[in-house]
Amino acid sequence: MKSFFLACCLLVAAILPVADAAAVSQADPRLVKQVNDFVDSWHDDAAHGRQAYFDKIAADGVYIGTDRSELWKRDAFKEWAKGYFQDNKPAWTFRATRRNVYASPDGSIIWFDELLDTENMGHCMASGVIRKTAKGFEIVHYQLSIAVPNQIANQVTGLVKAAEAGAAGAK
Template sequence: MKNSISIMLVLLFISCNNQKPANLNFVKEKENINNVLNTWHKNAAESNYEGYFNAMDENSIFIGTDASEHWNKKEFEKFSKPFFDRGKAWDFTPLKRNIYFEKDGRIAWFDELLNTWMGVCRGSGVIEKEGETWKIKHYVLSLTIPNSNIDEVIKINKTKDSTFVKKLHSNLIRN
């Protein structure tokens, strides 16, 4: 009898852990994520500092287009505050977005093409559902470079990249 109860408890535990959320509507969750990201970009365009940063998780990371731009939320807030205070942050308009879900539907990742003052950029990130709210955990902004122009970009970046690599390399050696 004891063995039967133990086996039943183990089977119950396993079945609960492998279950997908029965009531999760992935179409609706995609709409919710699109709304969060569209509003996030709109808040930057309208210099809504509070709205912009409330969309980000407290432990989020933002990676910008410059190799030195790797910020946690507090660092990114500090960097961004002067732009928002002047009433002119940035205006990124989504052109296309793909969203993918982890099995349990609580974590999603996305990539998007954006129309920006820099031309077409790519954003990608991770977003997690906390309670009923989606929060941006990680975001990477990058420039798109046509393959036919890559040689020109390499030449432009060569000196700066060389200096940056030396700095990073010397930090690695000391640590």
């Protein structure tokens, strides 16, 4: 009987995290639409060089770019990108081709991943965290990466290592 009870407890312990994860990952369809509209408008702001792009990033928000040196707090990122956002010219163009949206049970914290088509970097992948506030959504964390096909990953890795070795030698 003790073995049966122990087995039942272990089964429940194994199932609970899975059930909880399923509840968290099933974002309300209305929330998903709101998030998609928000993130799409954020990307559109960049595509049209609108300063509203930075207003959608939380004051304590972080943007991680594709270069290993690109770990930006919002205001530093805005300063770095100033030249890209002059005269409402396109800064960069990202178009999501797929996005998965997840949310905490109360919908106050949302996270997503997306596949992107870009004009200057080809296919990219990104993930982000959004905080829902009384004023609306704000991006707390965004990380962009270039999608490298597995069949050329070794070549790309070699190029990166060579570039890093050259940069280290130039110091």
